[in-house]
Amino acid sequence: MRLFTPAILRISANGISNLLDESWMEGHFYFIAEEAAKSNKSVFHKTIREGFLYYLGTEVYNEYLRPHNVIGYGAERSDELYLYLYSGLVELIDFLSYHELETKNLGIRLDRYIEELLEEYDRTGNTKIGTIEYNGNLKKAWMYLLEKNSSSLADLKYEYASRFAERVFHDREMCEYISRQLQFSRYGWGTYGTNHTDEKPAQWIKREKWPKWVERAIQARDRGNCAICEKSIILESGQQNIDHIVSLAQGGTNDLMNLQLTCPECNSEKSSSTKSVESSVPKYLGIDTIRKRS
Ligand SMILES: [Zn+2]
Numbered sequence: 001m002r003l004f005t006p007a008i009l010r011i012s013a014n015g016i017s018n019l020l021d022e023s024w025m026e027g028h029f030y031f032i033a034e035e036a037a038k039s040n041k042s043v044f045h046k047t048i049r050e051g052f053l054y055y056l057g058t059e060v061y062n063e064y065l066r067p068h069n070v071i072g073y074g075a076e077r078s079d080e081l082y083l084y085l086y087s088g089l090v091e092l093i094d095f096l097s098y099h100e101l102e103t104k105n106l107g108i109r110l111d112r113y114i115e116e117l118l119e120e121y122d123r124t125g126n127t128k129i130g131t132i133e134y135n136g137n138l139k140k141a142w143m144y145l146l147e148k149n150s151s152s153l154a155d156l157k158y159e160y161a162s163r164f165a166e167r168v169f170h171d172r173e174m175c176e177y178i179s180r181q182l183q184f185s186r187y188g189w190g191t192y193g194t195n196h197t198d199e200k201p202a203q204w205i206k207r208e209k210w211p212k213w214v215e216r217a218i219q220a221r222d223r224g225n226c227a228i229c230e231k232s233i234i235l236e237s238g239q240q241n242i243d244h245i246v247s248l249a250q251g252g253t254n255d256l257m258n259l260q261l262t263c264p265e266c267n268s269e270k271s272s273s274t275k276s277v278e279s280s281v282p283k284y285l286g287i288d289t290i291r292k293r294s
Contacts, residue, residue: 001159004098006091007064011160012167015060019178030185032059047256048165048217052182056168057161064160065092065153067142085138092145099156101149168257170221175257176245183251201251208254210242218242218261228266241267 018024036055047053067088096103146153168174187201224234233240243262246252 003159003163004095007095007160008163011057011060011064011164014063015056015164015168016174018060018063019056019174019181025181025185028059029181032056033182033185047169048162051165051257052178052253052255053165053168053257054161056178057164058157060164061157061160065146067139082135082138085135085142089138089142092142096145096149099152101152103145169217172221172227172245172260179246179252179255179258182253183246186251203248204251205248205253207248210259214256214259215242217256218259222261225261226263226266227260228262228269231263233261233263239264243267 018028032055033052036052067085093103168178183201186204219234219240225232227243241262241264242259243266244252244254245258245260248254252258
């Protein structure tokens with residue numbers, strides 16, 4: 001299925017900035033982690049298809065669709081709100097049209113409204129200040145479109161969430177960051193609102209045997225190189241290990257995002273230390289290489 005590029009970009013950008021937002025990490029993130037843990041027996045196992053990153057992706061997709069800023073937004077009449085609603089609605093209509101979903105039959109008044117909106121957009125690429133009524137109607141039109149297309153939008157969720165999961169999975173540094181946040185969420189809060197920071201990280205997930213597809217995904221992402229010493233495992237020894245970035249003993253998970261490829265030497269060394277990933281950018285794409293080329 002072809003996906004709407006502006007939506008892919010915005011979902012990725014929103015997702016990543018959410019992950020760096022402290023308030024989101026403290027509350028929202030923990031709820032998602034909890035939900036993911038409950039709804040999947042092999043806890044956090046298949047990141048792209050049903051694992052943790054996929055849950056994050058569905059969450060960000062839902063946020064992308066709803067005019068969430070509006071809920072609890074104080075001023076009904078405000079330029080900022082108007083701009084947000086206006087540009088968001090224009091994009092929502094593009095998004096729906098792209099997927100051949102319904103954008104019309106909003107009722108006579110709202111229909112005319114959207115037409116005006118699009119005409120104005122085509123003509124000036126600009127907006128005018130929103131009155132209470134104007135903003136209210138934009139909000140109504142938005143909610144109406146979501147409701148009208150709710151089942152199709154729910155079907156699309158899978159594709160967009162998987163794309164987000166893939167995007168984040170390929171950034172090993174981001175994967176490590178998320179794994180550490182998960183560890184922190186678990187031992188930092190326990191239950192949201194109560195503080196258990198004195199609790200020591202401990203193993204809560206049992207070791208599992210990797211399915212073949214997990215090995216293949218990790219090999220492809222890490223380009224067949226050891227994540228720690230960077231030597232080419234395939235060329236040099238053919239012996240590889242799949243390693244937990246945050247160890248199970250430290251509260252890590254079996255989720256795909258918490259795994260990396262290592263050579264046997266680094267793997268046995270790592271079990272006694274906690275060396276972490278330094279960069280998600282492979283050495284061969286690093287600044288030195290680029291400089292040498294130019
Ligand atoms: Zn190594």
